[in-house]
Amino acid sequence: MTPLLQVRDLHVSFDTPQGVVRANAGVDLDVEEGESVGIMGESGCGKTVLFLSILGLQHPGRITKGRIRFDGQDLTGLGERELCRVRGRGIALVPQNHATALNPAYTVRDQLLEAMVVRERDGGLRNVFLRPDRVLQERHLDAMRRVFGDLGFGDERLLERLMQSYPHELSGGMRQRVLIAMALLLEPRLLIADEPTTALDRATRAQSLELLRRLNDRLTMLVVSHDLGAIATMCSRVAVMYAGRIIEQGPSVEVLSRPRHPYSRALVAAQERRRGQPLPEVYADTSDLINVPSGCPFHASCPDMAAECVDSLPPVHSCGPVSVACHLYREAS
Amino acid sequence: MLEVRGLSMHFVVRHGPLGRFQHPDHVIKAVDGVSFRVDPGGVFGIVGESGSGKTTLARTILRLCRATAGSVFYGGRSVFDMDAVALKQYRREVQPVFQDADSTLDPRQTVASVLEEPLLIHGIGAAEERRRNIEAVMAHVNLSRALLGRYPSELSGGQRQRVAMGRALLLDPRIIIADEPTSGLDPLVATQLLSLLLRLRRERGLSLVLISHDLDTVAYSADRVGVMYRGRMVEVIGGDSFREGALHPYSRVLLGLESGVAPHVLQEGVHEHEHLLEVGCPYAAYCARHLSRCHSEVPALREVWPGHMVACHAVR
């Protein structure tokens, strides 16, 4: 069966005064229908640019090479109008920053309604003058109630208060729920969640994780995060990114418990805190995306660096269910 | 070495003449009667969610904001009564490292200038000696000397935070108060920073007050842990016992030892006013084990085991 989302050899670059930044340098990713895939990596690895490119929102970045296929359709060649149709109904985004993703001038109800109206009517120019109260119908409210019920917010009175609230009156966790509801109301084929737990405190984080895990039963999801625990809970498969490439990919259980690539190993080890044991030794600095070093981009910081790592870019090797882009695993394939 | 007694920092939220009808003026007790001790060479961890008052606590101890009640003693002397000279010396020996080095470094100063500042303020050394100190500190925090000429905006988050740490170390302090030093950083970078902080502490025999909402970090690093909720210190326990042996209902919920109401979500979930919770234990409304007493009487922090203090009516 063809995967719902297929990314092939994606290259995305940004022009900056300091030079050309190669944010994505050959990304290959498949997401099957019903799956939940996590993209893990630190700041600057390219995971944000990846999902933005999928949505066609990579500007001012440019897709210089590669293809993105969604539901059989090639997205890379599409114009803005067609992309608008894909966004929302095909692929919906739950943004990271719950504080700024909601318009402070509109109530929750109006913003949710906006999402639904855009979906029904194609967000074109002629809809600009629609007034929310004129357009609101019982079916819209029903849909909202249903969605919030699914999110664990069934109480009618509480829901009513919520609908009439403005974003600044809500806590971070609540706002995130609203954003998730907005995405769900669009009934997308694919849901992209950008750092769903990073902006939350511990108590809310647990709840959000639970919520998203349950959603996965009905939705295909792509979760972008650097939070290991979040990915472990939510995703069946995970891809680890570094310097614009996916350097390890496989079932999350495998990758997170037995990481192969030296960078993944460092990433996984870093999140452990065992009292009495010294913290894992970690390398120094982040990768340079402008002057990309020859060979493996990680070689300068790699504890297992060999001579060939300096010269040649490691191809992807299979290592059981996991694929790794590292010279160390050459024998395995 | 550092002792905090009954520290409180309350401020009154006044609503305008029209708002007064709906919302009466009420007092926000950012910090309410907090007491704890930091032993020389020890790590005291403070755990709390956002809004618990931990940052205000840190700033009040540093005299960056004014307390409404209580006192802080450093080396036996009362910090709030110090004159300008003593205060300057206090500031030399008790250094902060704040969250978000984005705002703690002047965007218009180079790294070298930022690091030079503490030395200049306290008149330490001539130009040559200052330069050597700065280079030494850069090495200590694993930063390349090449970064000295850069501006904060040209550094990564982790690098900026290390500059902030370096700046704190230059005055050779006795205590470092680190408020969320790693939040906002990637896990790998955060671990690196924590590891650095703890190593420096060991090497120099500093005391450290580590404030964080990240339980794992505090549980790992601290000799003693204080749990804060709504401005009050609800539990103080040894670092070794924290993970399994916390007794206060809120601590146990935080640690995942008990399932309970995560107070934060409902607290601000839909606009509520806090004046309802002014009497009695601040956690009573969400506590699974609340007694009638909890709603009227504020529990005091009492020693239930040697070295283990809990502020709860339901704990014997």
Added chain:
Amino acid sequence: MTSLKVLFRNRSAIAGGVFLLAFVLIALLGAAIAPHDPWEHFQPFDSPSEMHLLGTNDVGQDILSELLAGTRISLAIGALAALLAVGFGVFVGLVAGFRRGAVDNLLMGLTDIVLVIPALPLVILLAAYLGAHMWNVVLVIGLVFWPSTARVIRSQVLTVRQSGYVESARGLGAGDAWIMRRHVLPNILPLVLSKFVLTVAAAMLMEASLSFLGLGDPMVKSWGMMLHYAFGRGGFIQGLWWWYVPPGLCIGLCILALTLIGFAFEGESDPRLRRALDR
């Protein structure tokens, strides 16, 4: 300085810079490059010819020479007035922002009063009252433009005072004077620069307006005064465009150049640290 670097990156600012440089050069070289003495009398109302490239005015003075000489005057008045306005404005803004409390309220009240009064009528009144002399013009314009600088500077001072790095400096043991010198001043400098440049533009326009209305110093040949005479002595009616178009054009170009540069500076003082890929 980083501010200058920003200038070079901005294309419109470069264009502005080029023009401004040209005007400044003319102002400095002044009489040396003018074909005639601007005060010398020739045949009045002469059309453009080889000897008088822009013709002559009503009393026979060479218009081109007047124009070139006027560059120095117009720029000087603009710059001096701006210096006065921005200097005073910065002082007020600093004091108000740093002191807060009653002093702040008082100063801001005063600022608001002056800000609210419409500039041109006020300037006209003051100029008429004080008399038409170059220094009065400078003074009067300066008096009108200081409030907006004061407000902006005060705002920035307040922002800086509450920032994390100032708090850190206090944590290190710094006193008020130290913070003022090391943190506040450098952080308001770009703002001062941009405000200054924009105020010169505004001052020049104000001076031109004043002179045009006849309230400028008649002994001083600024571009505005040229316009005054051009319109007043029949240049407009007779369609002698070579008399009134050049000074008008110069005013326009010069102000445009200054504005472009001022905007470039303004853009930089805004804390827009956009790093497209950084999280």
